Amino acid sequence: MDSDKEKNSCTFLFNKSKIRKTGIRQRKKSSDSSEDETKVFKKESKISDSNPLRQRTNTSSKRKTEKSDSSDDENITVSYKSRRTTAVAGPSDQGATAILETETELDKDAQAIFERAQKINEELEGKEDDKIYRGLNNYSQYYKKKDTAAGNASSGMVRKGPIRAPANIRTTVRWDYQPDICKDYKETGYCGFGDSCKFLHDRSDYKLGWQLERDAITGADGNSGDEDDKKYEIDSDEDNLPFKCFICRNTFVDPIVTKCKHYFCEKCALEQYKKTTRCFVCNTQTNGVFNPAKEIIARVKADENKSINKSSDDDDDDDDDDV
Incomplete structure (x- = not known):
C-alpha cells in the first residue's frame, strides 16, 4: 500500500515571471556596509575657464592639494628644533657696524x-x-x-x-612733502621762464610737516595744542598756599613741605612721622623726606614787613596829629 501511494503522488511546478526593472541601477552590496547606512552623492558643477570675465581664487587648487595630501598614506612632516633662547637672530647690534x-x-x-x-x-x-x-x-x-x-x-x-x-655709513632718511615752488619767483617775484615755468609761482611761506607739528605742540602758532593741560585754566593773583598747619590747625612754625605738596609745622611732621611714614592728608608714602617750605617762609616774611611798614606809617601819622 505504501508503494502505491508513493507512485500516485505528484509534484506541481509554477513558472515565475521574470520582470526586468529598467532604469534602476543595481548596486553591489558590500559585506561591511549595513542596510541602514545611507550615502549622498553630490555632483560638483564644473565652471569653464573660457570666459575671460570669470575669475576665481586659488582655493580650489588648495582644496585639491589638501585632498591629495590627506589621501597619501605617508605624509611628509618638517619640524625645526628651537634654540630655546630669547636672543634675536642675527648680529647683536642689528647690523649697525656692518661693512659694505x-x-x-x-x-x-x-x-x-x-x-x-x-x-x-x-x-x-x-x-x-x-x-x-x-x-x-x-x-x-x-x-x-x-x-x-x-x-x-x-x-x-x-x-x-x-x-x-x-x-660703514648708516643713513636714516625721512621724506616730507613739499610742493615744487619756483625759487626765483618766490625770492624776487620774477621768473625768466614766465608762464612756461613748470614750477609753482607762489610767494607765500610754507612750512614743512615736522615744523607744523612742532609749532602745534609747543604753541608757537598761537595755539597751545591739545597736549597742554593748562589751556583753559584761569590764572589768579592769589596763591593756593595754606595759611595754617593741617595737624595742629595753628599758624605755621618752621613750615616744611612733603613730596606730595602738603605743608606742616616741623614739630607736627616729626611727631606724625613717629606714628607712620605716610602723609597725614593724602596717605602717600613720604619715606621721611621733608623740605623747607620756602614759599610759605617768604610769604610770612612779606606779611611781617607789611605789618612793620604799616605800624611805622601809623606812628608817623600820630606824630603829625600831635604837632
Whole structure:
C-alpha cells in the first residue's frame, strides 16, 4: 500500500515571471556596509575657464592639494628644533657696524698702492740703485713732489686715483612733502621762464610737516595744542598756599613741605612721622623726606614787613596829629 501511494503522488511546478526593472541601477552590496547606512552623492558643477570675465581664487587648487595630501598614506612632516633662547637672530647690534664689501679691498686699491710706493721710496732715499725690479708702481723717484696732489695724496681727502667709498655709513632718511615752488619767483617775484615755468609761482611761506607739528605742540602758532593741560585754566593773583598747619590747625612754625605738596609745622611732621611714614592728608608714602617750605617762609616774611611798614606809617601819622 505504501508503494502505491508513493507512485500516485505528484509534484506541481509554477513558472515565475521574470520582470526586468529598467532604469534602476543595481548596486553591489558590500559585506561591511549595513542596510541602514545611507550615502549622498553630490555632483560638483564644473565652471569653464573660457570666459575671460570669470575669475576665481586659488582655493580650489588648495582644496585639491589638501585632498591629495590627506589621501597619501605617508605624509611628509618638517619640524625645526628651537634654540630655546630669547636672543634675536642675527648680529647683536642689528647690523649697525656692518661693512659694505662690494668695493675693492683696502690693501689693493689705488690709495694703498700709492702709499706702498711712497714707503719704498723713503726707504731707498739716498742709497745706490740695487738693480732690483719692484713692480710697475714702485719705480724710484729722485724728485720729491711737494705741494701737489701727488705729493699730498696719502693725507686728507686729496688722493691719487679713485677715492675710497665709505663702507660703514648708516643713513636714516625721512621724506616730507613739499610742493615744487619756483625759487626765483618766490625770492624776487620774477621768473625768466614766465608762464612756461613748470614750477609753482607762489610767494607765500610754507612750512614743512615736522615744523607744523612742532609749532602745534609747543604753541608757537598761537595755539597751545591739545597736549597742554593748562589751556583753559584761569590764572589768579592769589596763591593756593595754606595759611595754617593741617595737624595742629595753628599758624605755621618752621613750615616744611612733603613730596606730595602738603605743608606742616616741623614739630607736627616729626611727631606724625613717629606714628607712620605716610602723609597725614593724602596717605602717600613720604619715606621721611621733608623740605623747607620756602614759599610759605617768604610769604610770612612779606606779611611781617607789611605789618612793620604799616605800624611805622601809623606812628608817623600820630606824630603829625600831635604837632
